[in-house]
Amino acid sequence: MRVLRNPILQFLAVGLVTVAAIVVGTSYLAGDAASQEAVAEARDTTRLVARTIVAPQFQPGLLNTSPSSIDRMDRTVIHLLKIGDISHCVLLDSTGRVLYADDISRINSRVQLDAAHRRVLREGGTGARRVEEGQAGPSGLPGYRATGPQLLTWTRIRPQNSEPVLFEAYFSLGQVDNRQQAISSSFRWISVGPLLLLMVVVTVMLRLLTRQLTRAGEERERLLRSAIDASDAERRRIARDLHDGVVQDLAGTAFSVSALARDPAVPEENRTSLQVAARSLRAGLKSLRSLLAEIHPPDLRAAGLAAALTDLTAPAAGAGIRATVRVDGVEGASDERVALVWRVAQEAVRNALRHSAATTLTVTVCQESGVLHLEVNDDGVGFDPAGAGGPDSFGLRGLRSLVDDAGGTLEVRSSPGSGTRVCMEVDAR
Structure with a gap:
């Protein structure tokens, strides 16, 4: 029907x-x-x-x-x-x-x-x-x-x-x-005539209101996309400036300190301090590169989604969390849908690293019958989704409108002591 x-x-x-x-x-x-x-x-x-x-x-x-x-x-x-x-x-x-x-x-x-x-x-x-x-x-x-x-x-x-x-x-x-x-007949026209007239008037008014609401919705969507595009542009600029500036400087400094630590002319006690400094620089450089991947991944297309998600979960090892990424059958998905999957996964992974106190974290992306499925699971402390202070209070809730506009669904399942599961489904095209 x-x-x-x-x-x-x-x-x-x-x-x-x-x-x-x-x-x-x-x-x-x-x-x-x-x-x-x-x-x-x-x-x-x-x-x-x-x-x-x-x-x-x-x-x-x-x-x-x-x-x-x-x-x-x-x-x-x-x-x-x-x-x-x-x-x-x-x-x-x-x-x-x-x-x-x-x-x-x-x-x-x-x-x-x-x-x-x-x-x-x-x-x-x-x-x-x-x-x-x-x-x-x-x-x-x-x-x-x-x-x-x-x-x-x-x-x-x-x-x-x-x-x-x-x-x-x-x-x-x-x-x-x-x-x-x-x-x-006189009674009929007296009763039905005003109803028909009222129906015509209300139809015209409803048409005008619908047109205004449609225009307002289109304007809201345009502003939202403009904000997203501006945010992406700013993320790219920040990532580019950090990569071409601070990251290159730290990489050069790390190589120099490592080379100096291997110089026989350097006293032994100084050599040890230089080796500690080199390790610290390399760790900081690794964290900075992970941050750059989180700010803006280098390749948000279907072929590069697995690598982008792997970079996204790289900081989990430093937090004592074993992270696993599995991406299957996403070929043919549009760049827009891949970017949406990455944004939702980014927010879910960020919440897991900051709040979950988990020991394992899994990110799974697959495609079935033209629908992209994303699941981010952790075995952490969980939370009450109905509570006002849940980890997804602002981040994931802010993404719900994007997922809704794309015709998809976003669901957060959690309870205290039972971990958290973030599930999204959206058409691949």
Whole structure:
């Protein structure tokens, strides 16, 4: 499975999934809210029609099924039906008798009012219920079957000098559903629109921030490499000046003192002192050459890595430590990677010589499947890597960023009394 590395692509992927989840959730909630709102609008329409149109046209003669009263109401209802929202109208008294219906053949029939109808008749308000195709109305209007899914609403009207009566209105659910979809679409755009806009704005801001961070990282890497190059140049200068100056002078002085110590003309007691001085000069010269190799090795390439590491561990003999160097299969490694291996080995060996009190020290470099492996082991006193004062507090920790930038790993394993192992892995190229 491919993992997205670009943070902007990751944000877009998460954002799209989030928006999709929100769209699904809001669609469900908006659909439910829109359905309730569409039904509420139908109920409000029923109440408005009942109070402003039907109630003013209601005549007491309807209670006695007067033809003239029925005709007057019929002319009023015909206009209502032409509006298109209401498909059928019915007036019922408190006993369930049909006082008026747009189908005149239903007038004077009697139905059984349910609890919802009686409650509205008694307390007022409105009621609503869905009627499926072929189903009789909830009030059980004889002979009536819905020709399609409809919404039945009812409310109470109070004619003058008459008991309250019920006004029922049937709405086509197709029209109600259209209104529901219109309301739902409004909710959807209200909820999703700002999210999409916010996502676009955040994406642009994230792009700008990512570009700034990338530039800052590139600048940091450039400064770090410049510092390394400057450090290498300074190391080369110091090593060159010491080699061409002090080392040559000490070498010449050591030869001269050794030659003088062998001169028969020199008194015996002076000859002994000269021999001690010559040995001291040779030891100092050897230490100085090891220091020069540590400051800057003469050949930091794959072919010269073994010799550079051998020179690096040369001072171990003077500290009573038996040092071993093994370099296998590093041919083909880039000079940059070889230099990184040497820097890490240099810091690890320096820590071992200064702090470990070890008796053995091994440096191993090998290459497996295009990966360079470095291990520096000692059998010294060890330390707690979690402690603040460990030998690698500054040196190796300072190299971790270089190893990380090269795509490698650097690990220090140690514990008090168990020695120290420094391990690094990095691509050979």
